[in-house]
Amino acid sequence: MNRFIKGLAASAVALWVAQVGFAGSAAAEGNKSLTAVLEAEIVTLDPHFTTAYITRTFGYMVYDTLFAMDGAGNIKPQMVDTWTVSDDNLTWSFKLRDGLKWHDGAPVTSEDVVASIKRWWEVAALGVQLRNATDAITADSATEFTIKLKEPFGLITTALGHPNAPVAFMMPKRLAETPANVQLQEVVGSGPFVYDRERHRQGDTMVLKRNDSYVPRSEPADFMAGAKVVNIDELVIKTLPDAVTAATALTAGEIDYVQYPPFDLLPVLEGDPNIKVLSFTGVNMYQGYFRLNHRLAPFDDPEIRRVLWSVVDQNSVPAALGLSGQYTVPDCKSFFLCGTPYETTAGSISPEAPSVELAKEALAKTKYNGEKIVILQATDIDATRVSSAVAADWLRQVGFNVELQAMDWASVLSTRANPEAWHLFGVHATGLDLSLPNTHFYTARNCVDYAGWHCDEKMGEYLAAFPRATSEEERKQLADRISERAYEITPAVMWGQIAQPAAYRSGFEGIIPSSIPVFWNLERK
Amino acid sequence: MYKPIASRLISIVPVLFVVSIVVFSLLYLTPGDPAHVIAGPNATAADVEKIREALGLNDSFLVRYASWLGDIARLDFGNSIMNGTPVVELIAQRIEPTLSLMFLTIILAVVVAVPMGVLAAAKVNTIADRLVMLFAISAFSVPVFIIGYVLARYFALELRWFPVQGYAYLADGVLPWLRHLVLPSVALGLVYIALIARITRAAMLEVLSEDYIRTARAKGLRSKRILFLHALRNASNPIVTVIGVGVALLIGGAVVTESVFGIPGLGRLTIDAILRRDYPVIQGIMLLFSFVYVLVNLLIDICYVVLDPRIRY
Numbered sequence: 001m002n003r004f005i006k007g008l009a010a011s012a013v014a015l016w017v018a019q020v021g022f023a024g025s026a027a028a029e030g031n032k033s034l035t036a037v038l039e040a041e042i043v044t045l046d047p048h049f050t051t052a053y054i055t056r057t058f059g060y061m062v063y064d065t066l067f068a069m070d071g072a073g074n075i076k077p078q079m080v081d082t083w084t085v086s087d088d089n090l091t092w093s094f095k096l097r098d099g100l101k102w103h104d105g106a107p108v109t110s111e112d113v114v115a116s117i118k119r120w121w122e123v124a125a126l127g128v129q130l131r132n133a134t135d136a137i138t139a140d141s142a143t144e145f146t147i148k149l150k151e152p153f154g155l156i157t158t159a160l161g162h163p164n165a166p167v168a169f170m171m172p173k174r175l176a177e178t179p180a181n182v183q184l185q186e187v188v189g190s191g192p193f194v195y196d197r198e199r200h201r202q203g204d205t206m207v208l209k210r211n212d213s214y215v216p217r218s219e220p221a222d223f224m225a226g227a228k229v230v231n232i233d234e235l236v237i238k239t240l241p242d243a244v245t246a247a248t249a250l251t252a253g254e255i256d257y258v259q260y261p262p263f264d265l266l267p268v269l270e271g272d273p274n275i276k277v278l279s280f281t282g283v284n285m286y287q288g289y290f291r292l293n294h295r296l297a298p299f300d301d302p303e304i305r306r307v308l309w310s311v312v313d314q315n316s317v318p319a320a321l322g323l324s325g326q327y328t329v330p331d332c333k334s335f336f337l338c339g340t341p342y343e344t345t346a347g348s349i350s351p352e353a354p355s356v357e358l359a360k361e362a363l364a365k366t367k368y369n370g371e372k373i374v375i376l377q378a379t380d381i382d383a384t385r386v387s388s389a390v391a392a393d394w395l396r397q398v399g400f401n402v403e404l405q406a407m408d409w410a411s412v413l414s415t416r417a418n419p420e421a422w423h424l425f426g427v428h429a430t431g432l433d434l435s436l437p438n439t440h441f442y443t444a445r446n447c448v449d450y451a452g453w454h455c456d457e458k459m460g461e462y463l464a465a466f467p468r469a470t471s472e473e474e475r476k477q478l479a480d481r482i483s484e485r486a487y488e489i490t491p492a493v494m495w496g497q498i499a500q501p502a503a504y505r506s507g508f509e510g511i512i513p514s515s516i517p518v519f520w521n522l523e524r525k
Numbered sequence: 526m527y528k529p530i531a532s533r534l535i536s537i538v539p540v541l542f543v544v545s546i547v548v549f550s551l552l553y554l555t556p557g558d559p560a561h562v563i564a565g566p567n568a569t570a571a572d573v574e575k576i577r578e579a580l581g582l583n584d585s586f587l588v589r590y591a592s593w594l595g596d597i598a599r600l601d602f603g604n605s606i607m608n609g610t611p612v613v614e615l616i617a618q619r620i621e622p623t624l625s626l627m628f629l630t631i632i633l634a635v636v637v638a639v640p641m642g643v644l645a646a647a648k649v650n651t652i653a654d655r656l657v658m659l660f661a662i663s664a665f666s667v668p669v670f671i672i673g674y675v676l677a678r679y680f681a682l683e684l685r686w687f688p689v690q691g692y693a694y695l696a697d698g699v700l701p702w703l704r705h706l707v708l709p710s711v712a713l714g715l716v717y718i719a720l721i722a723r724i725t726r727a728a729m730l731e732v733l734s735e736d737y738i739r740t741a742r743a744k745g746l747r748s749k750r751i752l753f754l755h756a757l758r759n760a761s762n763p764i765v766t767v768i769g770v771g772v773a774l775l776i777g778g779a780v781v782t783e784s785v786f787g788i789p790g791l792g793r794l795t796i797d798a799i800l801r802r803d804y805p806v807i808q809g810i811m812l813l814f815s816f817v818y819v820l821v822n823l824l825i826d827i828c829y830v831v832l833d834p835r836i837r838y
Contacts, residue, residue, distance in 0.1 A: 041797065043607045044563060051565030123572060165567065181575035183563075185609050201618060202610065203797065204692070204789035240690060240787040241797075244674065249689040249787070252682050380800065410802050413561035417570060433567070441567055449570040 032233035034519060036257040037246040041239040042206055046184040047169045048120050056165040057516050061208055063169035063189035067161025068225040073283060073341045075161040076225040079170060089152045096143040099215040102172050103194045110145035115176035120168045122180040125439050126159040129467055155467040163224060163432045163516060164439040192228040192520050193235060206237040221521040223514055231523040250275060250503055257504040259517050263322040269503045278502045279327055282339035283431035284515035288317055288387055288495040290426055294454045295419040303366045305490040309350045311359035311394045314496040317387045329497040335443060335486050337497055340435040342476060347484030359398040373400045376416060376425035378409040387426025387495050416451040430515050437482045438466050442491040454491040533823045537816060544815040549590050552804050559606045559802040580606055603805035612809040615794060622692045623790035627775050629710040634717040642725020643752055646733060657722060664719035669778050673712040673785035680708055690787030713782040717771050724767040728760035761832045769825035776814055
């Protein structure tokens, strides 16, 4: 009997091992699906409601845009087929492509488009500028609409196609008529993927199915522009808050794509023949900043703010984050990132070799009198945690009286809303937002009620002139002027330009190199 | 027996009321604002204010608390501030993974820890006893996330016996469900095993020195029978107590374990809700945890009566 029981147990164990032996190969064996772990859980599904990057990513999959940016930064038509501009540049007429449908089967009409634009331009930086320049927007026929301007606005297609969040995503009129400050509960887009509400398990998985009714453009896929041909049946977006677990699951073949593998595991992933690491350049990179509070002494004094340029060495924070040189652009002195259309170092006062000694000399010439400098440190995001810690160390060495306040990101967001509560915090954002002077979080928020509260008359003039410029050459000159003023008033100081590489199983081809992860065009080998 | 049980069940109401006041006050005093989280880092003050107004976050503490309490009285736990999903639905989606994890962990812990503790007590001051104590101290000392990563590294990544992450719902089959829970249960259970093993050992040592055990030995009873039938039963009250108290330990540990192993349970829902300042969700979960804790204590009290008929309420 004993022997029988032992035999039975051994058989059970053997069966168990045999069955669990291939644990983790599900994703690799899935015929037409892809499992991805993105930067965070997609919680807010209304792409006009938030500036959160993860909702923008969701938006690009499920919704579509009138125009879209290509890999070179050019704006190309997407839902729009053709458009014309009057001689005085004040009347813009657009015609939609034929065959566009919402996910509920209804045709996309110009009335839907007009309502969507009106919802979006209440909340988006570029949208507000377009709204202020617009006299009227009308639906002329089922597929044609017109924007009549009060004054020339050279960035009209840029505004409608730029990936700066919130993006001008289109939605049916019945949804778009919801006020922008009320979150939509229904998801109906016209993009290449369809949101599967039934299979959405919050905190676990979201499933996006291929939109079989989608009519792609004829041009090849190029960043957010061109043909959005989906070659997989469905995209499974898995929520894994622990980046190490996500990287381990990728190695084990349980998932196919990780948007943000941990920096310190990149060498391990690079050495795995089954995994490819996807790095980014130009607008797809991030730039880190130390945001400064202009309302609170001593940083209300521009002389004292400018001291920071002398000490911030752009190699230090990326190194502290564990990033190797191949993922950084060393010493980029451009507010609009390096490798982007408006790259400029005009007005730079950042020395070739910043140092504590240089900063001490600069500080000695100011009226700094030992006032406390409060640095906010968000401990739940690596880049903000590390950059704020490095800033605190630098400032202490220079001779500032520093208090580093550690908290979570949500607390930073609310604390920074109080002008009396802080002086500096570390933060980072993508080139998609920072590469354009009038969407840049710091140059463009001049005299806007936005944490940091800088306000400069000249900067305001340059920013107002930027969208009115009629040529690219004129815009580049204005970008130079804005850069000069930015160095002068120092709304923020760059701590480095970095890539946040993605990693994926090497069985896929055609992945679009984009910091907004999109899953059209790719196919499993 | 029924009267005290009914009385304990009724006492849940004031307990939950006090918990609700404490949780609501703490959340009110905690820095952070869901409107900022929803609007995103790049929103202006005006954008944030519109959202605050729409969500009713500008109302006073008392107005918000009274409104929430009124809803609770109608068994309406509210909706998530982040996306409008009913809190009850969110909790319902997450309760199975957490209950499964806790259930398996308790089973594993009791099955492993009690015999270990008995063995250590029976072989006190021998190598076996020392090994059990060494294990207990080690399991107490190593954080659950370290254990989790090590287990995932060897048993999932190297040997491929178990998946690295995720949860398979029971509806999808028992084997996948079990396969996904083995590593998390072991990771979470080690500290629990250590705790129960130590208490079992201590309780058993006390009982083994009693006269009736000596009498049983003198009568020639088999050692196993003495240990497991006579001694263990009489030593069981402190063991049951620590199993119950350990449920709180498990709830705390589940938060970390669920994060490490990517299990979409209540622990992760709690962390996410706190990080997003999703007040209705936090309040809902805290009430649930308090309810469970009171219930577990009630079960322990009932177990005392079953295990020791001398106890009366």
